[in-house]
Amino acid sequence: MLLYKLWRSFIKEILLLKRDIGGIVIIFVMPLLLIVTITLIQDSTFKNLEGSKIPIIFIDNDKSEVSKNIKGELENSKTFQLLTNFNEKSAQDAVFSGDYQMAIVIPENLTKDLNSNIDSKVQTIVSSFGLENDSVKTKIEAPKAKEIHLYFDPATNAGFKNSVMNSVNKMVFEIENKKIYKAFQDQLGTTENLDENKNLISFKEITPKKGEMDVMPNSVQHNVPAWTLFAIFFIVVPLSINLVKEKSQGTSVRARISPTPYFVHILGKTFTYLIICIIQFLLMVAVGIYLFPYMDLPAFDVSGKMFQLVTVTLFAGLAAIGFGVLLGTIADTQEQSAPFGATSVVVLAAIGGIWVPVFLMPEFMQTVAKFSPMNWGLNAYYDIILRNSGIGGIAKELVFLFLFYLATVAISIFYERKQNAV
Structure with a gap:
């Protein structure tokens, strides 16, 4: 019932x-x-989150080892599309007018001055322990620190700014570390063949998988x-x-x-x-x-x-x-x-x-x-x-x-x- x-x-x-x-x-x-x-x-x-590239302006006034490393890292990140047909003034105008989200300007002689700065500091440290190589006695005067200029569109999200600046800082820090390590090898006359590009600690992202394919959220x-x-x-x-x-x-x-x-x-x-x-x-x-x-x-x-x-x-x-x-x-x-x-x-x-x-x-x-x-x-x-x-x-x-x-x-x-x- x-x-x-x-x-x-x-x-x-x-x-x-x-x-x-x-x-x-x-x-x-x-x-x-x-x-x-x-x-x-x-x-x-x-x-955009899954890999579409964001166009940014990249100006290389150094045209040497450090700037090439930074450019290569940015291109390999699969996040940015680098535009290089600008000078610093036109890049600043384009970014501040909202045409592009950001511009990176590498200063002149960045590689040269970085090498000189590192050699000077490493020689000072080695000399303090009396371990300097006899072939290197001349004291190298350290040049002033260089600045990489980052221009951001005023409307750019603060989180994006922080992310880019952290990425650039990380790249520069890794380059400096490798150069310092190489400078110590040279000063101490070390001939051991060590892999400069190998990090002692690395990160690996683990995501859910379906077969051999990564399962990533989408729209x-x-x-x-x-x-x-x-x-x-x-x-x-x-x-x-x-x-x-x-x-x-x-x-x-x-x-x-x-x-x-x-x-x-x-x-x-x-x-x-x-x-x-x-x-x-x-x-x-x-x-x-x-x-x-x-x-x-x-x-x-x-x-x-x-x-x-x-x-x-x-x-x-x-x-x-x-x-x-x-x-x-x-x-x-x-x-x-x-x-x-x-x-x-x-x-x-x-x-x-x-x-x-x-x-x-x-x-x-x-x-x-x-x-x-x-x-x-x-x-x-x-x-x-x-x-x-x-x-x-x-x-x-x-x-x-x-x-x-x-x-x-x-x-x-x-x-x-x-x-x-x-």
Whole structure:
């Protein structure tokens, strides 16, 4: 008997949705338009992070060993495209007018003066220990330190500036160290053949792999789960509106006087909107797999991950449904539920990392983000897509989403009983 009542409640929800074709179109079509538009806009940014080169001006007034080493390091970094047909004045004008983000100017005689400076310091140190080679007795006067000029566009991000300056400092430091080491060898007459270019400590980045290929996040891997969550939580709007309609049209009164418990009506809504969430998810995945490659975007890879992704979708759908039921139960008019529902979803998306990655937020907002159910869902999707986690690896996020559903539904039932207590 209970199953029959649940079935009838499910049919009632389907009939309500059929009367609002416009709302159905919005909850299916709007997320598809958003995912395509935002992914196309963001793809160039992700490609910059993945290896597209930034044009910068490089002026070599030294034309010797040190400047060639710096130029080679910049070219091998796969980050910069070097433009060399400038002088310092034209480079400064081009950068300060915003045509280019930065310019690097290597001063004249940099290599010569660096060698002289190092030879002078090394000779002084060796002489202090009485170990200088007999063939080298003349004291070398150290020249003044040289400056490499870096010009930045005033609108350039401070993080980019710091990154470039740290990279240039590192290159110069390594060059100086190698030259100092070579100068000591020469002064002490060492003939041992040592590899000057070999670092004693090096860094190796380890990333998740699929076969022999590195698995790196891209615009599609961010936007498909992010906008799937946004679509799922946007069902709060039609769900809350339908609950308000039931109250205004007297449907809720008939439901209360019927022998069917109120939680059965909520379960009927839950099953109905869970189906909608799954359809939304499948449409988003289909766009990522089949449409994006035709738009010169990376394809969305779900191989071996579909079960886990659907599981997260179900639990995220439960959280969204619980929130919609709570809002529809508390609101008295559609004018209250619709704007508040839409605004709250946008706010949850903003603090949950849908719009801006959480790690870019201020520390206080990073703490706030931990309380957004969208952030729980997004972290679970990321764990599956980028970290190859199984159900056990996302259990915490699934528990949070389910508890959120139980809490909102429990509050709704308590509020409904209190409001209609005689």
